[in-house]
Amino acid sequence: MDKIGRIILDDVQFNLTIKRLAHQLIENYNDFSNTVIIGLQPRGVFLAERIKSELLKINPSFNIQSGSLDTTFYRDDYRRQGNPLIPNKTNLDFSLEDKKIVLVDDVLYTGRTIRSGLDALLAFGRPKTVALLVLINRRYKRHLPIQADYIGKNVHSIDTERVIVSWKETDKKDEVILYTPKNE
Amino acid sequence: MSKLSVNHLLGIKNLQKEDIELIFKTADHFKEVINRPIKKVPSLRDITIANLFFENSTRTKLSFEIAEKRLSADVLNFSSSNSSVKKGETLIDTVNNILSMKVDMVVMRHPNPGAANFLSKHVKAKIVNAGDGAHEHPTQALLDAFSIREKYGDIKGKNIVIVGDILHSRVALSNIFCLQKLGANVKVCGPLTLMPKHITSLGVEVITNLKEALNWCDVAIMLRIQLERQDIKLFPSLREYTMLYGIDKELLDSLDKKITIMHPGPINRGVEITSDVADSNQSIILNQVENGVAIRMAVLYLLAGQIE
Numbered sequence: 001m002d003k004i005g006r007i008i009l010d011d012v013q014f015n016l017t018i019k020r021l022a023h024q025l026i027e028n029y030n031d032f033s034n035t036v037i038i039g040l041q042p043r044g045v046f047l048a049e050r051i052k053s054e055l056l057k058i059n060p061s062f063n064i065q066s067g068s069l070d071t072t073f074y075r076d077d078y079r080r081q082g083n084p085l086i087p088n089k090t091n092l093d094f095s096l097e098d099k100k101i102v103l104v105d106d107v108l109y110t111g112r113t114i115r116s117g118l119d120a121l122l123a124f125g126r127p128k129t130v131a132l133l134v135l136i137n138r139r140y141k142r143h144l145p146i147q148a149d150y151i152g153k154n155v156h157s158i159d160t161e162r163v164i165v166s167w168k169e170t171d172k173k174d175e176v177i178l179y180t181p182k183n184e
Numbered sequence: 185m186s187k188l189s190v191n192h193l194l195g196i197k198n199l200q201k202e203d204i205e206l207i208f209k210t211a212d213h214f215k216e217v218i219n220r221p222i223k224k225v226p227s228l229r230d231i232t233i234a235n236l237f238f239e240n241s242t243r244t245k246l247s248f249e250i251a252e253k254r255l256s257a258d259v260l261n262f263s264s265s266n267s268s269v270k271k272g273e274t275l276i277d278t279v280n281n282i283l284s285m286k287v288d289m290v291v292m293r294h295p296n297p298g299a300a301n302f303l304s305k306h307v308k309a310k311i312v313n314a315g316d317g318a319h320e321h322p323t324q325a326l327l328d329a330f331s332i333r334e335k336y337g338d339i340k341g342k343n344i345v346i347v348g349d350i351l352h353s354r355v356a357l358s359n360i361f362c363l364q365k366l367g368a369n370v371k372v373c374g375p376l377t378l379m380p381k382h383i384t385s386l387g388v389e390v391i392t393n394l395k396e397a398l399n400w401c402d403v404a405i406m407l408r409i410q411l412e413r414q415d416i417k418l419f420p421s422l423r424e425y426t427m428l429y430g431i432d433k434e435l436l437d438s439l440d441k442k443i444t445i446m447h448p449g450p451i452n453r454g455v456e457i458t459s460d461v462a463d464s465n466q467s468i469i470l471n472q473v474e475n476g477v478a479i480r481m482a483v484l485y486l487l488a489g490q491i492e
Binding site: 070072073074078079083084085086087088089090095119122123124125 | 225486
């Protein structure tokens, strides 16, 4: 099926958005003591790392703990996809007991990944608070009552559309594109 | 590759190299999981697994059971010593009765070679072979290779010798298949009476001198003398066996290089290896046990993912 792509965030807007998100975090977390920024595998990890380096640019004295979390073993669609889901690496070598967590993902859509992420977090202790930060919030199609606390951009999209976030790290450029199927 | 090429784990012989690598990659993640404060994940919460043990086992049974519980599966345990098998029930009847209770997977150990294979053709459930007679013990071979990979980074090109009772050992056969598929050089060492007739047709050389074998290898996998499977005496005495094929610290220290000692357990301390060797820093016997849980979680996870 042919599809039409529309850029929602270009390179400049993309990086401005990350800067704004970083500043918003500082408003609420001060010096980031007792705070952990956790990126959800696979693509939330890039955003978490970007946010972290942005924060360090703003204030190099911040001592920010960060990690990555894989939710594969906690997902509710395991065995509903025909093949086993192949996991990614979890990199959290400290306890999350009583920590303030900022959970980071690239796109919030149905909310199921975040649900599994919340479950996965609990295996590392009982956090004090958990906030959710996403680059793109696809509204109206939530399957679960989950909302983000920090949003890069809201996107109104329908089921058949797809949002693709590209990262310099793997895709050579920073960009968010909304693909709409072309009607023949 | 994101799924196994097989529907059951019956033996290493019918696995592809890619299958083994997929199991290892998945086991890496489970090894991280079992070292978390909460060592449990909910992946298999809608799966019921029956552990059918028609032969004694401590380690394998516990390892499978803990792997199943760490994956949140429901677990049914069965051992033949206190069951209707004693009353004359056939294997298929026993298993079908258990499957009527809506069991999705069966982990089975059986004294007869081919039992798991036979079962897989007659019942609707995923079968994992936990040892069938002197045939195969695939999860043991996988965890052995995984432990070598963990120690050396890669298995390809490594020299590995399997020492002892090759004739009665399902571990030896599965290990030969597994290590060869991964590119290792495998030799076997032991008295000729404990060597199967056509062992060289598998591409392994037989060495009868232990010291020569140890000087050649990077890793020595020591096997237990399975007295319970010997109908006739295959060597004059245990003492003589130990003198010729047992490893003690003195022998280990006299070698040209530092080799790694492995043992699938249970160890007969003082027979195939002495206590100071088993407990030395060259032995990775307890790592094997830890890796066993991760490997079995990976196998169960991948097979369960293929249930329709």
